[in-house]
Amino acid sequence: MGFALLVGVDLFVTTPNHMLKPPTQVELSEKDRKDEVTRVLTASDPNIPNNVTKYNYKEKVFKVDPPGAGEELCIHFEMNGCVIHRESQEAKEQAAYNQQQKEAHEDALKAAAMAAAEAGEDPVGEEDDVS
Secondary structure, eight states, X not given: OGGGGGTTOOTTOOOTTOOOOOTTOOOOOHHHHHOOOOOOOOOOOTTXXXXXXXXXXXXXXXXXXXXXXXXXXXXXXXXXXXXOOTTSHHHHHHHHHHXXXXXXXXXXXXXXXXXXXXXXXOOTTOOOOOO
């Protein structure tokens, strides 16, 4: 019943000039809207210590070790694998191996089907539906 009301109506299309205002939006005065707010974004990680000390055996004293360039590196995604160019020699060898395996599998299925046909059984993979 209710579905018939939505036929022909695209719910995701809005007019370009139509602006949706969230109900929790704060009303600003004209002065507040024209006021420019500057924010500075920094890339410092608060979890990295900035005062690492290491013992220097040569001078027999503790020294402050400044953070290095790679210490703030954070890896968000990592995936192991290998990528080869499809026109390389290794890719051609892999394609030939895969083709050989596919042909061997098809030959084995044909041989099993022939053996089943000679024995008077149903061919492999073509079982009758039991209802």
